Every structure is written in structure tokens, then in C-alpha cells.
Amino acid sequence: MLDHHSDAYGLNDLGDIAGWALQFGPSQPSVVWTADGQTLRLPVGDLGVNQIQGTAEHINNHGDVVGLDSNPGPHGGNPDFEPLGWVAFQATEASPVVKANLLSLVDPAGVAYWRRLHPFEINDRGEICGIGVATDFMGTSGGARGFLMVPNTPDRFRNLSRALRGVNGHPVLIAKGTLEPGTAVDVALYKAAPNASGFLMLGLDTLYAPLKGGVLVPDVGSAGGVMLPAITDGSGAVTLASTWPVGIPANVEIVAQYWIADAAGAHGFSASNAITQTSN
Structure with missing residues (x-):
């Protein structure tokens, strides 16, 4: 059984689970429950730590995780979202978790056309799929669209x-x-x-x-x-x-x-x- 007040979304073949849990204080950080029984909090994005609502959506067999951090804003205001990827969640002090905003990984020419990304899954190849809000060349929202992110030089088999x-x-x-x-x-x-x-x-x-x-x-x-x-x-x-x-x-x-x-x-x-x- 996982932690009280938690949600599990992704499971890899090794038995590691991705989701969120409230055991770390007032925020809702993304976490990984490892097959050997540990609960590991993943680093939050740049939205701040106090009001974060994180969701780790999926984990592949390499331990790469994708998900979303959101900050609902004060008094139910418009939320901010940050699509995140985490590499090597099995971190030590000598080898910390690597965290990246997925928009920072997109070709700069294409970033302007995506206002928001929500990653849902990452496979063992490092390819990420999800849904996002795209804009046209005038900056007008083009509605929700599915996306697939493919590494330029895949290093995963x-x-x-x-x-x-x-x-x-x-x-x-x-x-x-x-x-x-x-x-x-x-x-x-x-x-x-x-x-x-x-x-x-x-x-x-x-x-x-x-x-x-x-x-x-x-x-x-x-x-x-x-x-x-x-x-x-x-x-x-x-x-x-x-x-x-x-x-x-x-x-x-x-x-x-x-x-x-x-x-x-x-x-x-x-x-x-x-x-x-x-x-x-």
C-alpha cells in the first residue's frame, strides 16, 4: 500500500511507481515509489515549493520520469504550469536528480507555438507524448493538440x-x-x-x-x-x-x-x- 493521501499514475516493468503524495508538507510534490519500498520526492520546478501541485505521470524502465508541476495561484487565480522531465531518480548526493522543463528541450523555433505542455508518457527510447495548447503564427490559441517529443540523438535502446x-x-x-x-x-x-x-x-x-x-x-x-x-x-x-x-x-x-x-x-x-x- 502506498502513502496516505497519494495518487499513482505510472508503473514500469521493474515495479517503480510514479505519482504524487502529501507526506512532505503542505505542497503536493511528484514522487516515485521504488520497487524496494522507498518514497522519493522529485525536485520541483521553478514555480516555488509552497503551493506546488505536482503529478509524476509516467516512469520508464531507465527511471526517467515525466509529469507536471502547477501553482494554482492565490485565491484560486489562474494557475501556472511547468511540464517537467526527471532523469535518474535513483539519485545520490554525488549524482543528483537531473530536472528539465520540457519546453527548454524543444527547438527554439518551435517553442513560440506551444503555450502549455502536459506530458503523459515516456518510453524506454526517451520519446515523450502528451497534450499541449498550440498557437498560430499570430499568437492566437489553436486549441489542444497531441504532441510527440523525439530525442535528436537517442541514447536509449x-x-x-x-x-x-x-x-x-x-x-x-x-x-x-x-x-x-x-x-x-x-x-x-x-x-x-x-x-x-x-x-x-x-x-x-x-x-x-x-x-x-x-x-x-x-x-x-x-x-x-x-x-x-x-x-x-x-x-x-x-x-x-x-x-x-x-x-x-x-x-x-x-x-x-x-x-x-x-x-x-x-x-x-x-x-x-x-x-x-x-x-x-
């Missing part, structure tokens, strides 16, 4: 789904990196069977072949395909940090998926969702 359930539910695979030569690549598997052996399957294309009651997404049997042995830790996780090698040409599609030995899985295996990214 796209989720292809197709996970196969195991002892801890569906294993979750995420990765971050632009796949530019010499840049960092971070890959993480969660919710797999603990202390289990398996393989990270890598291919240069998708296959979508039936396997052990699930679907093998990477084409590991064609040129460039590879199976890397892996062992999960006591929580069912595997984390890898590396550097994208020099010499791999641009526009090469990389497809990845974990398969793990799992007595609770169909035919003795579970599988993560598959992910993909294109090299730069």
Missing part, C-alpha cells in the same frame, strides 16, 4: 518486447549508449532468475523465431551474430559497462536479448525483452 516469464516475472533488459565510436555503452538485466547461467544474444537483424516457449528476437545464426555467456547475481541482475569499439560502420542495427536458465520458465528458460539500437 528501443524496446522490442517479447520477454518470457520466469521465477521473478518477466526479465527486463535496458541499455544506454549512442553507439558512436569510443563512447560508453551500459547494459543491464533485471528480474531474471538469481545465480543462473545464460546467454546475451546479439544479432545484426531481427529473427523472431520460436524458442523454448518464447521468441528469439536477435538473428544470432547469421553473420555477426554472437552468444555471450552470462551469470546473474543473487538478485537476478547482470550489469555490463563497456566502450563502443572503433571501426564498426554507422547505420548497423544491433539487436540484443538475454536467455537465462530458469526452472520456473517454459521449458526451463526465461527470456528478457529484446532491445535494439543503430550505430552512429
Whole structure:
């Protein structure tokens, strides 16, 4: 059960929940309830802290959150709104939460055409959708319109789904990196069977072949395909940090998926969702 006087709006595959709670005083800040039972208050925007009514709408598997801060103004006056995105809510003193007004991320030429944004969802790719109030070139309101924000250089891998359930539910695979030569690549598997052996399957294309009651997404049997042995830790996780090698040409599609030995899985295996990214 979540905090008294709270509301939950978004849930990711790891069990983290986004919403708001009143436990932090007179304001209503956006919060994240983590899968391990913590309640984390997200930083407020620039509207002030005393009268904030925050709503964290959605959280993806990377821990990126989108939502809205509003200040209703004195005596029920016209409210102010600030569309917000938060990155890395799992913050420490050495690595604080990164907060951004979403309008500051829009091309300056387009900001003048949006008077208000309300983000509703962010996927693992970092793409954000919602509703906003647009204006025409004369500054006249054009009414509510849906919007989609797409990163200029996505550093999150796209989720292809197709996970196969195991002892801890569906294993979750995420990765971050632009796949530019010499840049960092971070890959993480969660919710797999603990202390289990398996393989990270890598291919240069998708296959979508039936396997052990699930679907093998990477084409590991064609040129460039590879199976890397892996062992999960006591929580069912595997984390890898590396550097994208020099010499791999641009526009090469990389497809990845974990398969793990799992007595609770169909035919003795579970599988993560598959992910993909294109090299730069």
C-alpha cells in the first residue's frame, strides 16, 4: 500500500511507481515509489515549493520520469504550469536528480507555438507524448493538440518486447549508449532468475523465431551474430559497462536479448525483452 493521501499514475516493468503524495508538507510534490519500498520526492520546478501541485505521470524502465508541476495561484487565480522531465531518480548526493522543463528541450523555433505542455508518457527510447495548447503564427490559441517529443540523438535502446516469464516475472533488459565510436555503452538485466547461467544474444537483424516457449528476437545464426555467456547475481541482475569499439560502420542495427536458465520458465528458460539500437 502506498502513502496516505497519494495518487499513482505510472508503473514500469521493474515495479517503480510514479505519482504524487502529501507526506512532505503542505505542497503536493511528484514522487516515485521504488520497487524496494522507498518514497522519493522529485525536485520541483521553478514555480516555488509552497503551493506546488505536482503529478509524476509516467516512469520508464531507465527511471526517467515525466509529469507536471502547477501553482494554482492565490485565491484560486489562474494557475501556472511547468511540464517537467526527471532523469535518474535513483539519485545520490554525488549524482543528483537531473530536472528539465520540457519546453527548454524543444527547438527554439518551435517553442513560440506551444503555450502549455502536459506530458503523459515516456518510453524506454526517451520519446515523450502528451497534450499541449498550440498557437498560430499570430499568437492566437489553436486549441489542444497531441504532441510527440523525439530525442535528436537517442541514447536509449528501443524496446522490442517479447520477454518470457520466469521465477521473478518477466526479465527486463535496458541499455544506454549512442553507439558512436569510443563512447560508453551500459547494459543491464533485471528480474531474471538469481545465480543462473545464460546467454546475451546479439544479432545484426531481427529473427523472431520460436524458442523454448518464447521468441528469439536477435538473428544470432547469421553473420555477426554472437552468444555471450552470462551469470546473474543473487538478485537476478547482470550489469555490463563497456566502450563502443572503433571501426564498426554507422547505420548497423544491433539487436540484443538475454536467455537465462530458469526452472520456473517454459521449458526451463526465461527470456528478457529484446532491445535494439543503430550505430552512429
